[in-house]
Amino acid sequence: MRIGFDAKRAFNNRTGLGNYSRFVLNALCQFAPQHTYLAYTPQVKKGLFDEFPTKDLRLPDFNNKLYGTWWRSYGIKKMLLNDNVQLFHGLSNELPNGLAQSGIKSVVTIHDLIFLRYPDLYPAIDRFFYRRKFKKACEEADVIVAVSEQTKRDIVNFYGTAPEKIRVVYQNCHEAFHEPKIFQALEPWKVSETCQKYTIHKPYVLSVGTIEARKNQLCLVKAFHEAQLEDADLVLIGGKTKYQQEIEAYISKHRLSDTVKILNGVPFADLPALYQSARVFAYPSFFEGFGIPIVEALHSGVPVVAATGSCLEEAGGTGGLYIEPNDVNTLAQTLRTIWNDEPLRKTLISEGKKHIKQFDAEKIAKELTEIYASLLK
Structure with missing residues (x-):
C-alpha cells in the first residue's frame, strides 16, 4: 500500500497533535514496514522528527508560508497523484480538498470536539475554521479514526455521523x-x-x-x-x-x-x-x-x-x-x-x-493498517 499523511504537525509541533503524528508514523514504519508511507508537510523544523526517512518526505515547490497553507488544502492533490498515493490519512482533524474525485481513499483522525463543548475557551476565528474543517473532514472521509470512545460519541452527537463509520484507535505516549x-x-x-x-x-x-x-x-x-x-x-x-x-x-x-x-x-x-x-x-x-x-x-x-x-x-x-x-x-x-x-x-x-x-505501538499499527487495507480491497 502507498499511504500519504498530513504530516504538518509531525514536523512543526512539539506537543499534542505533533506527538500523535510522530507516534503514528513511527509505529507504522517500525511494525508495518512492507508499505510505503509518504509524509506531506508545508515546512520542516529541524530537531522535531529528523529520524523520518528524507526520501519519503514531501514539501511544496515554494518555501512560502501563505503558499504552504494553500498547498496543504488544494495543491497537494497533484503531488499525491504523481506519487501514486492510494490512501491519504489526515492526522490532525482535517483533509485536503478533492480526494474522492481523484480516486484517493481517505481517513481522518479526530482528536476531540472540545471547541464545540466549550466554545468560550477558543477565539471566534479559531471556532469558525474548526467548525468548517472538522465537519467537512468527517463528512468526506471514508473512515474516521477517533482517539477515544468519548470522541466517537461526540462525533456522533454533534455531527450525526453513523457510528459504523468511526473506528476507535488509541495512541501511546513517547517512548x-x-x-x-x-x-x-x-x-x-x-x-x-x-x-x-x-x-x-x-x-x-x-x-x-x-x-x-x-x-x-x-x-x-x-x-x-x-x-x-x-x-x-x-x-x-x-x-x-x-x-x-x-x-x-x-x-x-x-x-x-x-x-x-x-x-x-x-x-x-x-x-x-x-x-x-x-x-x-x-x-x-x-x-x-x-x-x-x-x-x-x-x-x-x-x-x-x-x-x-x-x-x-x-x-x-x-x-x-x-x-x-x-x-x-x-x-x-x-x-x-x-x-x-x-x-x-x-x-x-x-x-x-x-x-x-492496549496502547502498544505494534497493536495500533496493526489496527491502522487493517483500516487502510479494508478501504483498498
Whole structure:
C-alpha cells in the first residue's frame, strides 16, 4: 500500500497533535514496514522528527508560508497523484480538498470536539475554521479514526455521523516514559538530578498540562491544601495562561508558596524524570479528547487520580481513581488515600501497567493498517 499523511504537525509541533503524528508514523514504519508511507508537510523544523526517512518526505515547490497553507488544502492533490498515493490519512482533524474525485481513499483522525463543548475557551476565528474543517473532514472521509470512545460519541452527537463509520484507535505516549530507570528508590526525588534542578526536595503530587481553566488546576490546589498531606509538595507543570493568575492568587492568600510550585517552560527532556519521581499524578481536567499525561504517568509507574466526565477513565483504566471534577472535598480525600495507602498504591501501579498494554505501538499499527487495507480491497 502507498499511504500519504498530513504530516504538518509531525514536523512543526512539539506537543499534542505533533506527538500523535510522530507516534503514528513511527509505529507504522517500525511494525508495518512492507508499505510505503509518504509524509506531506508545508515546512520542516529541524530537531522535531529528523529520524523520518528524507526520501519519503514531501514539501511544496515554494518555501512560502501563505503558499504552504494553500498547498496543504488544494495543491497537494497533484503531488499525491504523481506519487501514486492510494490512501491519504489526515492526522490532525482535517483533509485536503478533492480526494474522492481523484480516486484517493481517505481517513481522518479526530482528536476531540472540545471547541464545540466549550466554545468560550477558543477565539471566534479559531471556532469558525474548526467548525468548517472538522465537519467537512468527517463528512468526506471514508473512515474516521477517533482517539477515544468519548470522541466517537461526540462525533456522533454533534455531527450525526453513523457510528459504523468511526473506528476507535488509541495512541501511546513517547517512548521516553516507557522505562523508568533510576527512580526505583524509596525516595526518588532525593536521587533525581532533575528534581534538584527544580528545587524539589520532598515527595510530591504532580500535574502536567497547560495551566488553563479546562485543566482545572485551581481545584487541585484547593484539594491539596485541604488534604494536608504530610511533608508533601504539589508540582504543576505547563504553559502559562491568564488562568495561572487565579492559582497564584490562591497560593498567595493561603500562604502555600513553600509547598505549591508552578513550573512553566519545562523542556520535554526533563519530563520523564519528573513523572518517575512523583508519588501521585493528578489530572482533574473537565474534558479531554484522550489524556496522554495519564498514559505517561502509568508508564512511569505512578498511580493516578483523575476526573470523570470525559475520556480519562479510558486512558487510566484500573491504574487510577476517579472523582467528579468540581468536588474539591472528594479529590482531597482521594489524594490522602493514594498518598498514605501503600498496598493500594502498589495495586494501582500494577493495574496501570496492565492497562497500558492496549496502547502498544505494534497493536495500533496493526489496527491502522487493517483500516487502510479494508478501504483498498
